[in-house]
Amino acid sequence: MRAPRTNEEWLLDLRSEGAAQTRALEDLRAYLLLALRGSMKRDGPVPENLVEDVVQDALVRALDHLDRFEGRSRFTTWATTIAVRTAMTELRRRRWKDVSLDELVTGDALSPERSIDPLESPENQAAQLEIVRVLRDVLDNQLSERQRTAIVAEMRGLPQEEIARRLGLSRNAVYKLGHDARKKLKRGLEASGLDAAELRAAFS
């Protein structure tokens, strides 16, 4: 049995042509298949050909981005991060394919009846009511339509890449929409004199 490749050997072999590259690709494919097979199936059955397709896509992406590997981890760990993202993207797409973005974000994002905990003390309910009032004001009046859509859909559980797919954007762009929304919400709460300790206490 040959010794595991060093990072440099992985890069050298994968960038070569002929038998050395073929062997390296086969070894990396076997490694990623073994890594993903169990983890992709942890939440339910997944067809074996789906695992193989995901690994094939991940191999292509890894090869396309070899110049981005900076050697700060083992090469196989880096390749696994690409395979994990490829796998999770596909699983999320399948899981959420029938969910409508419009249905998730249309209407009021917050309401006292649904958003406030009726089992809380009257003091905490009053504090929650004030928090909801401030958040609603920011959501309705200070966010762009896309920022509001991104943050509300995300809190309803829709993965960012699925929001992105429905809006025709990248996952990075949706993350930025959500980040901008969170910053405005944070400033709105701070401007109203509500600090982190009060928020935690109200929803303890």
Place this chain on the structure above:
Amino acid sequence: MPLDTKQLKRLLSAVEDTREDEIHCDECLAGMAEFAETQLVGMEVPAAVQRIQAHILTCPECTEEFELLLEILRSSSSDLP
């Protein structure tokens, strides 16, 4: 339908963890392998990788991917070639 109490708590937690300067998901992916390996051996997180850690706090998808990566790496010493 409005957010329920649990979803509102998630929103408040995400807002509280928000920083002015956050990296996006692709930048997180680029440093995730290094961060995972430091976590596995219990090393202190290098300053350059702390932004990865901060992103994972606020991004549920990157959190899910990071946890899966850790799970794979933990099993790799015994199962993977």
